[in-house]
Amino acid sequence: xxxxDHIDQTLVDQRVAQFRDQVARRLNGTLAEEEFRPLRLQNxxxxxxxxxxxxIAIPYGLFNSKQLRMLAHISEKYDRGxxxxxxxxxxxxxxxxxEDTPDILADxxxxxxxxxxxxxxxxxxxxxxxFAGVAGDEYVDTRPICELLxxxxxxxxxxxxxxxxxxxxxxxxKEDRTVLLCHDVGIELRKNxxxxxxxxxxxxxxxxxxxxxxxxxxLIKQGLPWQLLPSYLTALLRxxxxxGRRDNLYKARIKILVKALGPEEFARQVExxxxxxxxxxxxxxxxxxxxxxxxxxxxAYKNLPSLTTEQLITGASEAEKASFxxxxxxxxxxxxxxxxASVILSLKPHGSVAPGDATTAQMNAIADLSxxxxxxxxxxxxxxxxxxxxxxxxxLYELWQEAKKQKVALPNVGLLTDIIACPGGDFCSxxxxxxxxxAKAIQERFDDLDYLFDLGDISLNISGCINSxxxxxxxxxxxxxxxxxxxxxxxxxxxxxQGNDAAIGKVIGPSFYADEIPDVIxxxxxxxxxxxxxxxxxxxxxxxxGVAPFxxxxxxxxxxxxxxxxxxxKTAGEGAL
Numbered sequence: 001x002x003x004x005d006h007i008d009q010t011l012v013d014q015r016v017a018q019f020r021d022q023v024a025r026r027l028n029g030t031l032a033e034e035e036f037r038p039l040r041l042q043n044x045x046x047x048x049x050x051x052x053x054x055x056i057a058i059p060y061g062l063f064n065s066k067q068l069r070m071l072a073h074i075s076e077k078y079d080r081g082x083x084x085x086x087x088x089x090x091x092x093x094x095x096x097x098x099e100d101t102p103d104i105l106a107d108x109x110x111x112x113x114x115x116x117x118x119x120x121x122x123x124x125x126x127x128x129x130x131f132a133g134v135a136g137d138e139y140v141d142t143r144p145i146c147e148l149l150x151x152x153x154x155x156x157x158x159x160x161x162x163x164x165x166x167x168x169x170x171x172x173x174k175e176d177r178t179v180l181l182c183h184d185v186g187i188e189l190r191k192n193x194x195x196x197x198x199x200x201x202x203x204x205x206x207x208x209x210x211x212x213x214x215x216x217x218x219l220i221k222q223g224l225p226w227q228l229l230p231s232y233l234t235a236l237l238r239x240x241x242x243x244g245r246r247d248n249l250y251k252a253r254i255k256i257l258v259k260a261l262g263p264e265e266f267a268r269q270v271e272x273x274x275x276x277x278x279x280x281x282x283x284x285x286x287x288x289x290x291x292x293x294x295x296x297x298x299x300a301y302k303n304l305p306s307l308t309t310e311q312l313i314t315g316a317s318e319a320e321k322a323s324f325x326x327x328x329x330x331x332x333x334x335x336x337x338x339x340x341a342s343v344i345l346s347l348k349p350h351g352s353v354a355p356g357d358a359t360t361a362q363m364n365a366i367a368d369l370s371x372x373x374x375x376x377x378x379x380x381x382x383x384x385x386x387x388x389x390x391x392x393x394x395x396l397y398e399l400w401q402e403a404k405k406q407k408v409a410l411p412n413v414g415l416l417t418d419i420i421a422c423p424g425g426d427f428c429s430x431x432x433x434x435x436x437x438x439a440k441a442i443q444e445r446f447d448d449l450d451y452l453f454d455l456g457d458i459s460l461n462i463s464g465c466i467n468s469x470x471x472x473x474x475x476x477x478x479x480x481x482x483x484x485x486x487x488x489x490x491x492x493x494x495x496x497x498q499g500n501d502a503a504i505g506k507v508i509g510p511s512f513y514a515d516e517i518p519d520v521i522x523x524x525x526x527x528x529x530x531x532x533x534x535x536x537x538x539x540x541x542x543x544x545x546g547v548a549p550f551x552x553x554x555x556x557x558x559x560x561x562x563x564x565x566x567x568x569x570k571t572a573g574e575g576a577l
Contacts, residue, residue, distance in 0.1 A: 001062050001377060002147050002295040004112045011155070012109045015116060019043050020102035027099065042122060042160070043105065044115030049429045051095045054104060055118040060128040060146040060170070061089035061380040063113075065367040068378060070111045072363035078104055083363065085347060085356040087420060087471055088167070089127050089380040090118055094427045116154060121162045123153040123237075128170045129177045130379040133296060134342055134389045136334040137174035139190045140200060144293040145226060146170050148284055151292075152230050159237050163244030164252035166237070167209075174500075179382065179474060181216040181502045182208045184254045185236065192223055200226040206236060206266065207258025210468035214504045215255045218263035220270065226289075230282040235274035239266065299375040299390055304339025307393040315397045326411040326453065327400055335389075341396060343374075343388045344381070345408040348418050351444040352407070354436045355421040356384030365406045373399050382471075383420055385413065415452045416460055416525070417443045420471050424464030424481060425488070431464030433481025433488035438462055438517055445518040446525075455525065458538040459498070474498040476539050477524065478505045479517065490517050494524070494550055495542050508551045516557070523553040 004012070022039050025031035040046075044055040056071070071091055075083045078100045079093040086092055096104060108114055118125055126146050133141045149168065153159065159166070169178040172189040180186035186205035191198040202224045208217030224232055243261075245251040258266045309328055316324040333342040345366060348355050358366070370378050370388055373395055379387035386408070391399060403409035412418045419442065422428065424435025439462055446452060461475030472478030478493035489511035496505030512520055525538075527549050532541045542550065 012114045016105045042120040044118035053094050054096045055092045056115050057125045061130050065370045065376045067111045068367040072360045076360040082359045087382045123166050126168045130381040140172040142170045142172040143296045147292045163246045176499050179498045207255045209255040210473045212466045214473040220267035227284045231278045236270045239269045301337050306338040330411040330413045344413045345386045346410045349407050350447045351440045355419045414457045416458045421462040422469035432483035435462045435464040441518045520554050527553040
């Protein structure tokens, strides 16, 4: 993985010193909160409902065991013994104090980490495929491009005060594992056989996003040579910077501009701006590529035979074979190199902790597992799980045993209880409703692994407010917390999907009380089970059947309750006569 050079380290160290001075001035009253707010936000520091929250960048989801141990240290010393991995491949600490923040950033700098641009109206942490460099369906390893873009965008003076926050996703595989079309800009990398015997090129999608107005991005540029990414993206951002809605917070994202202009007109304006700068000094060079790419060479893989599932299960005891087989099916992904596999460690134990949370002990133990089994490297997924990308197949059973001790071996990846959820109203001051109790209630309702395996792939995402940090728009089942007259209610969407067939879910109707949600989800799932054909997934059944039978099932209990109430009222009235 990428290692800081002198410039990187100096920049991060100076940023820490700068923020330490700003915090000191805020604490002694010489820097007002309205002046301090944009400064702390661009260092990832939010003021939440109960305390400050610090969001730490994990660029394109890649980090190492030393860095994870530092995160564990921070959780133990400065927080409450855990951290929360987010849908942007970052980690958040929800209970830090303002006074401690400079020391936390100084500790992070010791292991080449920071919180720069994890908030604010700037280019945020660039996300990518958690399996980049090892995925069997990969066209190109996205990590060098992601790192080049990270360096290009970090503290870029022209894009420090955009109309609104700005998010990139980069994909380079047949399967989209980045929610590419739901980003402000999605970059699809591929090798173009028609250019220089397979030159790396990029297709650019713009105007995607979730939140208040969910929209899928539009293709605005095809076959852009990789070297020209900085100048083209600069042109794109300049058009957004010039015409983005600064007068209305809710209409400030680039998706609103692209929708208003139309993708064709937006692309035309970008091309017009790019014409003046495409041959400038900002573009990437081969030397820059080589400087960065040398950090992403393959580890020292052994020459190993590929093992079948049957061969792997042979090593388990009779009592464990079924459980181990389930884990192999749900939590193991194919690898480019024979004899190796990628392992997903589930941070979604049923009902015991919030989705995406890892304790201090778990982080230290997972760091040890990465050293022992995966060359000391880890990946964070946008589904809020962790990945050991390079595990010998012959050691999978041994790793499974160790992962079970840390409660990160639940074989529910991709299943109904592999819930994506934001911290919600328990922490976030922007949230309209709590997310975590809803996730817990659903996980407790659907805790039968046999039943979950029978249901197959279903994504369920929960957001505590319209900002959609829980990606509810692209869940097959989405749950959105809304405020109605000071009470917490929950809106249900169906039909969302991430990946190559990305789709935005549709609201099915009026919202529900919190205690109704487990029954609503149960009724929706029962409808799927009743109507599905053989080997048909939930989303396939939904697209075939349409929303009507699922909507009817979701409101069944409400209608019966209303009917009983009406009937009781009539009876009481007749008795009074």
